[in-house]
Amino acid sequence: MGVANWVMIWTAIMPLAVILYYFFRKKYKDQRVSSTLFWQERMKELQASPYLKKLQHHLLFYLQLAALLFCVLALIEPFNESETLAxxxxxxxxxxxxxxxxxxxxxxxxxxxxxxxxxxxxxxxxxxxxxxxxxxxxxxxxxxxxxxxxxxxxxxxxxxxxxxxxxxxxxxxxxxxxxxxxxxxxxxxxxxxxxxxxxxxxxxxxxxxxxLTNVAIRQLGLSETDKGTRGIVQVINNSETSMNATVRLSSGSFEKAVEVKLEAAEELLVPFDELPNYKLWQAELDVSDDYAADNTMATYLAPPVNAIVIDSALHELIASGFRSLALDVSLAEATQLQPDAGLPLVTNQRDLLEATTPIFMFGRNDENPFEVTGQIETKPHPLFTYASLDEVYVSQLYPPFKGYETIATIDDHPFIQVSPKGDIVVLTDVQLTDWPLSPSFPLFLWSAMESLSDDAEFLGFFQPNEHRSMSLASPTGEWEIFRDGAYRHSYIEGSGPFVAPNEPGIYQVVGDEKDMTMIVQLTSQEKELSxxxxxxxxxxxxVQDTVRFSFVPFIIGIILLLVLLEWEVYRRGIATR
Incomplete structure (x- = not known):
């Protein structure tokens, strides 16, 4: 609360002048007195409280005085201040x-x-x-x-x-x-x-x-050994204090737990040996921290693919990259590639993309490349979980395929694409890039093999709310997604890209004749608190402004109302004379 014009406070003498005027003005009134005895009594009554009686008999005076007081209040401009956003x-x-x-x-x-x-x-x-x-x-x-x-x-x-x-x-x-x-x-x-x-x-x-304190499961890996399945859980303490935790690895009714202690900023690999040969596993971290979303992680142990067929027309560096992954690499002429053999094929033959076998396409044999400059920009995708393409140089690209999902670009031109049935297309030749000199090259090849060799019962790994083009091939084209037996939503093939659930966890994708498992995982960025x-x-x-709310408009309204009342009182007084 405040006033904006204290200078006008001098106008307060106006209502005082009116009061004095009513106090001392002379007003004569004819009055008949029947006897001098009654005259003396009448004079005593008037002299007892002359000023108060004058005030008691003048309603018009009160209204005028109130109007003047509100006029004075309006002249000094009262207001109220409040904070508002700038x-x-x-x-x-x-x-x-x-x-x-x-x-x-x-x-x-x-x-x-x-x-x-x-x-x-x-x-x-x-x-x-x-x-x-x-x-x-x-x-x-x-x-x-x-x-x-x-x-x-x-x-x-x-x-x-x-x-x-x-x-x-x-x-x-x-x-x-x-x-x-x-x-x-x-x-x-x-x-x-x-x-x-x-x-x-x-x-x-x-x-x-x-x-805040936070202990997270960074990675969960499984591999088959002679003594069964072996699991490794990577745990990291992002806190500034030591933390005690329990790491549990479970699949169905089987569960195994390990007690660990992590020092500040410590990373720890927790091994689990001689596990049963189950496919779906989940790691859980029991710890008292301030962030629980990264305390669980799931994985799926897909059957390993130990063999791959590579088009002999491709550069030798591609075969060398796959051999570094301990795969059984076979070279074949383009005319001898078998599109229905079941083994993944690495080629540049455009016609083989229609085959039922998984295809890893490096370059194109039906188009000519064009020059590009600039850095590679990637979209979130499991193929780039371990392979970073930041330092890779590419001089030329082939034209892209229509209807394929683009997951990496150079100067807004598609560089890596994924077909609706899961084939991977790299739109360049090995000799047009320095990629084989980068450690990310064999890592990308490994991720590509994992993607091409997915189990028929496993839909894949997804990030929260990820949009991906997929061909699920259901007779009716309708799929229902469940988690822990509870229905979440449906997906209709052809209505748009497949959208993964936003909450991490294990989901069941159920069709007419098929039941698949999908895993939604947090990205590594969402496992670090800053x-x-x-x-x-x-x-x-x-950040904020001060706004003044003036009371003057409301005061003017009150003054007008008082003036109307004064007129009515004056009119009635004249009418009764």
Whole structure:
């Protein structure tokens, strides 16, 4: 509360002048007195309280005095101040990655409360909410109703997929209407470098500086030995203190547990020997930390493929790469390749893509390459789990295949594609790249073999909410997805790409005549917690503005009402004379 014009306080003498005028004005009234005895009594009554009686008999005076007092109040301009967000409209970027589930209450719940608080301070200005991910989504657009904004905030949920914050920020920039738009980013951690070169908008980052404890299962691997199945669980302590934990490996009714102690920032390989020959296994970490989403991991032990057939027309480096994986490599002429042999084929023959056997295509024999420059950009895919292509150089590419999923590009040109039935296509020749000199080359070949040799009962490994083109070949084309016997959703072939569930775990994909298992896993980025901070970057450094709410319009309305009442009192007084 306050006033903006104390100088006009001198006008308070006006109601005082009216009061004095009513006190001392002379007003004569004819009055008949029947006797001098009664006259004396009448005079005593008037002299007892002359000023009070004058006030008691003048309603018009009260109304005039009240109107003058409100006029004085209006002249000094009283107001009330309230805090509101700086800017004319706002874009809320909400991090929905798995790490937002850390803490108790979780970071996501705290950010929801913060968003609702800021929405209430928006003062009716437009609010847009965008969620993060590979495909950012607009939840609401330019909404001015606070209740609808709060309802949309309450309905937000964690999607478990990578935030892809830089991509989401670029998308949010396109939603900004002008330079006065303020973009609020609600996350756990965001490096300032992500906003260092952005000067067109103003950004307010809401992060968390608290350091939480976390022990995660980084990897789970299984292999068949002479004594049965051997498993290795890689556990890492991302905390600054030592942690005690129990690592459990289970499949069906079988379970085996190992007690471990991890020092700060320690990585530990926990072996499990002489396991039964089951296919589906799950590792679970029993530990008291602040983040539980990375405490479980599943894997599937697919039958190993020990042999592969390679087109002899391809470069020798391809065969050398597969031999380094301890595979039985056979070379064959292009005319001798058997498309229905069941073994994976490595070739550049375009016609063999129609075969039923798995195909790993390196180059094309039906097109000419064109020159490209630039770095390789990859999309999240299991083929790149262990193979990084950051330092690989490619000079030329072949034209892509229509209808295939592109998982790696160079200058926006497809570099690596996956066909609907799972064939892998690398659109270059070995001699056109230095890839064989990189350690990622044999790792990529190994990942490709794992992908091509998937079990018929195993659909594959997926990331949360991953979109993938797949041909499941069901008679009706309808598949139902279950987890722990509970129905989740359905997928209709031909309606679009197959979308994996957003929550990590083991799922059953059930068709008319087929039942397959799929595993949804967190990415390695979602298994690391980082402490951040809140800061402001961009054009404006102001976080909040002060808005004045003036009472003058309401006071003027009261004054007009009092004037109407005065007129009515005056009119009635004249009428009764």
């Amino acid at each position: 800017g004319n409209d706002f874009v809320f970027i909400v991090d929905t990655s798995a790490t937002m589930l850390a803490g108790s209450p979780t970071h996501f719940e705290k950010q929801q409360a913060q968003m609702k608080k800021l929405a209430s301070q928006a003062g009716g200005k437009p609010v847009t909410i965008v969620t993060t991910g590979v495909s950012p989504e607009v939840v609401i657009r330019n909404e001015q109703n606070v209740e609808r904004v709060e309802k949309a905030i309450d309905q937000l949920a964690v999607s478990y997929e990578n935030a892809e914050m830089e991509q989401t920020i670029l998308f949010a920039d396109t939603l900004a209407t002008n330079d006065s738009t303020i973009i609020h980013i609600f996350t756990d951690y965001l490096d300032r470098a992500a906003l260092a070169n952005k000067t067109g908008q103003s950004y307010q980052v809401h992060g968390f500086s608290e350091k 402490a951040g901070s809140s800061y402001v970057m961009g054009q404006s450094k102001a």
